[in-house]
Amino acid sequence: MSLELKMINENLWQLPQVGEMRVPARVYAKSNLIDLVKHDKSLQQLKNVATLPGIQNFALAMPDIHQGYGFPIGGVAAMDVNEGVISPGGVGYDINCGVRFIKTNLSRQDVEKNLDDLLTALYQTIPTGIGSQNAIGKLSETELKKVLVNGAEWAINKGFGKERDLAVIEENGRMNSAKVDKISSRALQRGASQLGTLGSGNHFVEIGFVDEIFSADISQKLNLKKDQLIIIIHTGSRGFGHQVCDDHLRKMLVQKIDFPLPDKQLIAVKIQSKSGEDYFAAMSSAANFAWANRQVIMSLVEQTFQKSLRISSEKLGFRLIYDVSHNIAKFEDHLIDGKRKELCVHRKGATRAFSAENFSGGTFHEIGQPVIIPGDMGTESYLCVGTKKAMSETFGSTCHGAGRMMSRRKALKSTDFDSVMNELRKKNIKVMAARKKTLIEEMSRAYKNVRDVVDTMHKSGISKKVVRTKPLAVLKG
DNA sequence: ATGTTC
Numbered sequence: 001m002s003l004e005l006k007m008i009n010e011n012l013w014q015l016p017q018v019g020e021m022r023v024p025a026r027v028y029a030k031s032n033l034i035d036l037v038k039h040d041k042s043l044q045q046l047k048n049v050a051t052l053p054g055i056q057n058f059a060l061a062m063p064d065i066h067q068g069y070g071f072p073i074g075g076v077a078a079m080d081v082n083e084g085v086i087s088p089g090g091v092g093y094d095i096n097c098g099v100r101f102i103k104t105n106l107s108r109q110d111v112e113k114n115l116d117d118l119l120t121a122l123y124q125t126i127p128t129g130i131g132s133q134n135a136i137g138k139l140s141e142t143e144l145k146k147v148l149v150n151g152a153e154w155a156i157n158k159g160f161g162k163e164r165d166l167a168v169i170e171e172n173g174r175m176n177s178a179k180v181d182k183i184s185s186r187a188l189q190r191g192a193s194q195l196g197t198l199g200s201g202n203h204f205v206e207i208g209f210v211d212e213i214f215s216a217d218i219s220q221k222l223n224l225k226k227d228q229l230i231i232i233i234h235t236g237s238r239g240f241g242h243q244v245c246d247d248h249l250r251k252m253l254v255q256k257i258d259f260p261l262p263d264k265q266l267i268a269v270k271i272q273s274k275s276g277e278d279y280f281a282a283m284s285s286a287a288n289f290a291w292a293n294r295q296v297i298m299s300l301v302e303q304t305f306q307k308s309l310r311i312s313s314e315k316l317g318f319r320l321i322y323d324v325s326h327n328i329a330k331f332e333d334h335l336i337d338g339k340r341k342e343l344c345v346h347r348k349g350a351t352r353a354f355s356a357e358n359f360s361g362g363t364f365h366e367i368g369q370p371v372i373i374p375g376d377m378g379t380e381s382y383l384c385v386g387t388k389k390a391m392s393e394t395f396g397s398t399c400h401g402a403g404r405m406m407s408r409r410k411a412l413k414s415t416d417f418d419s420v421m422n423e424l425r426k427k428n429i430k431v432m433a434a435r436k437k438t439l440i441e442e443m444s445r446a447y448k449n450v451r452d453v454v455d456t457m458h459k460s461g462i463s464k465k466v467v468r469t470k471p472l473a474v475l476k477g
Numbered sequence: 478a479t480g481t482t483c
Contacts, residue, residue, distance in 0.1 A: 069478090094478040131480050190480075201478055242479045327478090 005034065005043075011460045014058075015043065020260050021050040025059040028399075030456045033063050036405050036448060042072040048262040049077050054084020054271075056336055056343060060394055062350050063456040064403025064448060069093065070265030073349035073404075076397045078334065079271065081342045085259075086276045087268035088252070088283075090346030091329050093245045095283055096290035097203075097236030098170075098325040099372040100298060101383055103222075104305075105317025106229040108209040108472060114309055115207070119432050119473040121308040122205060125300050127197040128477045129434025131239075135196030136296060144192050145180045151288030152295040152323075160299035161320070167362070168370075169323040170352060171330075173291040179281035184247045191240030191289060196296035198235050200438055200477035202401075204377060205301060206232040207473045211380065214465040218367045218385060222321055224467055231318075232381055232469070233297055234374055236327065241286035248279040271344050280329070287328055294323060321383070322370035326351045326400035334395050345395050353386030353398040353463045371463050375402045375450030377431065377442055377474045378424055382454045384463040398463035402450035408441040415440060433476035442476065 005013045005027070013034055015025040025046045027037060037043055042065050049071055050059035056078045065074035070089025077090055111118060127135050139147065147154045152173025156163055166172045198205065210228045213219045224230075237244075252267045252275055261267065269276045302318045309316070329346045336343075354369040364370070368385035375381050379402070390396050406414070417436040420443045424431050433439045457463045 092478070097478070130478095133480095186483095199478075200481095203478085236478070239479060246479090 011456050015047060017050070020262065021047060023050050023055050023058050025050045025061070027061040027065060028456050028460055028462070029063040030452050033448060033452050033456065037065055040067040042067045045070065045072040046075060048266050049075060049090070051260065051262055052077065052079065052085050052087065052268055053259050054079040056080060060397070062399035063453045064349065064399045064401055066404045068348065070263055070267070071346070071348050074399065075348050076346065076350045076394060078343040078345045078395045081271055081331065081344055084271050084344055085268035086271045086280060086329055086344055087266060087346065088245050088249050088279060089266050090348050091283060092327040092348045093242050094236035094327055095241035095244060095286035096325045097327040098290060098294065098323060099232060099234045099374055100294050100323035101321045101370070101372045102231040102298060103224060103319050103321055104229045104231070105315065107227045108229055109227070111229060111309070115430055115473045118207065118305065118308050119430050119475060121304045122301065122475045123432045125304045126205060126297060126475065128475060129438070130200040130477065132197040132199065132434070133193035135300065138193045139195060141188055141192065144188060147195060147292045148180050148183065148285040148288050149178050150174060152291040155292045155295035155299070160296045165295065165320045168320050169291060170325050173295065173323070175284035175287050177281055178284040178288050180285060182278045182282040183244065183285055187240055187243035187247060190243050194238040194240060195289070195293055196300060197238060198297065198475070198477050199238050200434070202442060203235040203477045205297065205475040206471050208232060208381065208469040208471045210467050211470040212468040214467065218466045221363055221367055222370070222466070230469055231301060232372065232374055233294055233301070235293060235297065237286040237290035238293065240289050244282045244286045248282055251275055252279070283329065287325065291323070322372060324351050324372050332395070335392070343395065347397055349400045350397045351400045352396055353390040354396045355386050355388045355391050357388065371398055373399060373401060373450065373454055376444050376447040377471065377476065378427055378429060378444040379450055381469045382450070383466045383469070384454065384458070385466055387461055387464055389461040390463060394462055398457045399453050402447035402453055404446060405448045406446040411441045411443055411446040412437065415443060429471050430473040431476060438477055
């Protein structure tokens, strides 16, 4: 199958439209990354996506592409709202998994001696690991439903963060399309105790610093300086979103569909059908849960910093730069053959990267939408901005992270806990995790080189590098 | 990713 990949340019490859494919497929990848795509089923999955009704232009893959449930992770697909379908596999089990980037007024030198205490305090404050619960007590069903409708705003009304945060969250931290009557009682049960919890896998809270500045102009507009202390939070909708995905996948799987489906995991239904509308309403509720979750966690991290460092909120200067979703489907207008068209854009392990023109005022109207691309726990992360080219080539989308290249199982077999810890210690990175197993699974070697991934999108002109950060201390699930 | 096979 790899022979079918034709080079468009040194960062872009194309799979021709064959068989049931309705459009060709495209993969963004530097030459040293394209080989990694051929090791798993991700290219076949991308071809399968190209067969879905209503798909526009191309089935797209970002350089962090790897095998996922039905859809590849790192995939983007935009469907026509009238003829097209919506697929839970195109969103992922962790609905609105995403990242937020926070700046502080401190420099890395200010906390050098406090890092152990800070990390321990974070570990004690934020429930981590699979099954983690009760950061802020169990919510009543009535209260949880308010979370599902109001998203990040719910958290702010409860005192977690500030009103101004909403302006720097994708969708302002709330999708109006949420409907709580599309949520099962089991999902409600799971969600009630999980708000403000980190979860497991690649989720984390990272204390880091600005290591290199690529755009002096944009970093200045975002008030980011070299050596400045920053926080990155990566988590999603926890067991709640997982249950929502599971519930709606099951319902769709027993339905009759009128198009060829190459893989059951890719199950999709018409956007304009009852089950399509129900899924979107439930997905939106889970997205709102995830935004509330990141909002609560950010506030808990801020409180922990104040207490542990014994400094005022003013001196700490905690300020949300941006919050992005990288597992979501959204209705957006894009130009297709020069005509404005409403599409359902699936981004699974892909980040929205809108250009400056999409914002009517403020900083983002000058610089474009901030994009946060975390690497693995032992390397580095990037803050980028979206571009015009993203709007015309990728439905305003870019990559979301380094991308796995080794399965969790293989990672566990290949090394042990002490070796992983030693490597991190050599790099002077402090880590605390709920379980040793997760830390082994998350080792650097299990991931692609995030620098190559980000450079692919930068050189393609899709998302532009602003700053690189490096980790000092990481809380893992 | 996930009360990791309701």
